[in-house]
Amino acid sequence: MDKFIIEGGQPLRGTLRVAGSKNAVLALMPATLLAPGVYRIRRTPNLRDVWTMSRLLATLGAHVELDNAGDLFLDTRTITTFEAPYEHVKKMRASIYVLGPLLARYGRARVSLPGGCAFGPRPVDLHLKGMERLGAEISIEHGYINARAERLRGAAIHLDIPSVGATVNILYAASLAEGETVLTNAAIEPEVTALAQMLSAMGAHIEGIGTSTLRIEGVPALHPIPTFDNIPDRIETATYLIAAAMTRGSIRVVDANPYHLGTVLDKLEEVGCSLDISGTVIELRSNAPLHASSVTTAPYPGFPTDVQALWTTLMLTADGSSRITDMIYPTRFGYVPELHRLGAEIEVVENTAIVTGNARLQGATVMSSDLRASASLILAGLVAEGQTEVLRVYHLDRGYERMEERLRQLGARIERVQTDEY
Ligand code: UD1
Numbered sequence: 001m002d003k004f005i006i007e008g009g010q011p012l013r014g015t016l017r018v019a020g021s022k023n024a025v026l027a028l029m030p031a032t033l034l035a036p037g038v039y040r041i042r043r044t045p046n047l048r049d050v051w052t053m054s055r056l057l058a059t060l061g062a063h064v065e066l067d068n069a070g071d072l073f074l075d076t077r078t079i080t081t082f083e084a085p086y087e088h089v090k091k092m093r094a095s096i097y098v099l100g101p102l103l104a105r106y107g108r109a110r111v112s113l114p115g116g117c118a119f120g121p122r123p124v125d126l127h128l129k130g131m132e133r134l135g136a137e138i139s140i141e142h143g144y145i146n147a148r149a150e151r152l153r154g155a156a157i158h159l160d161i162p163s164v165g166a167t168v169n170i171l172y173a174a175s176l177a178e179g180e181t182v183l184t185n186a187a188i189e190p191e192v193t194a195l196a197q198m199l200s201a202m203g204a205h206i207e208g209i210g211t212s213t214l215r216i217e218g219v220p221a222l223h224p225i226p227t228f229d230n231i232p233d234r235i236e237t238a239t240y241l242i243a244a245a246m247t248r249g250s251i252r253v254v255d256a257n258p259y260h261l262g263t264v265l266d267k268l269e270e271v272g273c274s275l276d277i278s279g280t281v282i283e284l285r286s287n288a289p290l291h292a293s294s295v296t297t298a299p300y301p302g303f304p305t306d307v308q309a310l311w312t313t314l315m316l317t318a319d320g321s322s323r324i325t326d327m328i329y330p331t332r333f334g335y336v337p338e339l340h341r342l343g344a345e346i347e348v349v350e351n352t353a354i355v356t357g358n359a360r361l362q363g364a365t366v367m368s369s370d371l372r373a374s375a376s377l378i379l380a381g382l383v384a385e386g387q388t389e390v391l392r393v394y395h396l397d398r399g400y401e402r403m404e405e406r407l408r409q410l411g412a413r414i415e416r417v418q419t420d421e422y
Helices: 024-033 048-060 094-107 127-131 165-176 190-201 234-246 258-270 305-315 337-343 371-383 403-408
Strands: 001-008 013-017 038-042 063-066 072-075 109-110 137-141 146-148 156-158 180-184 205-207 213-217 250-254 272-276 281-285 321-325 346-349 352-354 366-367 387-391 413-418
Touching: 001 165, 013 403, 024 038, 024 048, 024 094, 024 165, 024 190, 024 387, 048 063, 048 072, 048 094, 094 127, 094 146, 094 165, 127 156, 127 165, 137 213, 165 190, 165 213, 165 305, 190 205, 205 272, 213 258, 234 281, 234 305, 258 272, 258 281, 272 321, 305 321, 305 337, 305 352, 305 371, 337 346, 337 366, 337 371, 337 413, 346 371, 366 371, 371 387, 371 403, 371 413, 403 413
Parallel strands: 013 250, 156 180, 366 387
Antiparallel strands: 001 387, 001 413, 038 072, 063 072, 109 146, 137 146, 180 213, 205 213, 250 281, 272 281, 321 352, 346 352
């Protein structure tokens, strides 16, 4: 088990190339099950979640390899099993992404139910309703979803909530269904759009890409594509920009997509950071005292729930108090008691964190409970006085590639240490 030791007080300065999107590549990888063949996905981040998805696809019979240049090679010509075991699903909920492709291409799938997670119940009812609307027979037995269908049939599907995961599973399945599917209130996150573009390149007929109404005319077969480029990780981009803002530093993030981050960039300007955006480069300077600013999370293009914990942490260093409300995951505040250990004053009332600014954080030992919570504790450690130890950084490694090395390159004093502490 690894932990981080951080000496706070160094402003971040320098240039960083943002990694490929974790959430996008997790949706792109299972798409290769829809058309057996050989694929290369470029700009794949080297992360635990990518390893989990790789192992899951290997369990199904695929060959998956990631090289040092970020090229992920997948060969799905040898799929022999149709089951996603609990062992993988419990590590990563996105394992449920194999449901749609297996069902659509092979007529059956058995996928473990994901259960809860560190930030509350996260049901998969919309994924299952979607598959049922497309004609699948679904039963739940012994903690597993069993799904069967001879050939899926297109249907009109309305999502009560614009769920990213349900949109992804429906897109896969509808691409090979017979006839037209019209999906309304679909998620419009850039990761969904990236998947729709990959499926189109594989021969799927999808209209309305990037909008909340997707029309998918099913085709009898899709074809493999030799190469597909992953998109930049918007949450990683936001994380480093916020880290620079917190430490009153100045950084240049290159190979990013500023359009995917509109709301976060607007907010950073509003609190007093100066931003310079040109093409795929975002430069941020933060030296004045920051003003407090409240946020409420919302589906894309709103303020992302994945940036909620980071914003709360940033607001600790702002002048004044602010309210951070999570409308997507109302209980995603597990990191707050850990921030209290560093001296933060934050009160959680229902789905809102009320943050008192001008905090004088002091180093302490804290424990991470989920991916974005870990990142927020590290950011707090970067500005805390003295030494902060962040335990259980395996959560962080699910979604950030070599974060300690990247922060060190930007001037932070941070070390990864192996420990028996749990
Ligand atoms: C994805 C992201 C995650 C992000 C989240 C919201 C991946 C791998 N993960 O998660 O990082 O925080 O989007 O932007 O891309 N819901 C239901 N029933 C369902 C499915 C979802 O009620 O069947 C609810 C959820 O509890 C939540 C909301 O819908 O309140 C949005 O969830 P969803 O968009 O599905 O999130 P994920 O796809 O799991």
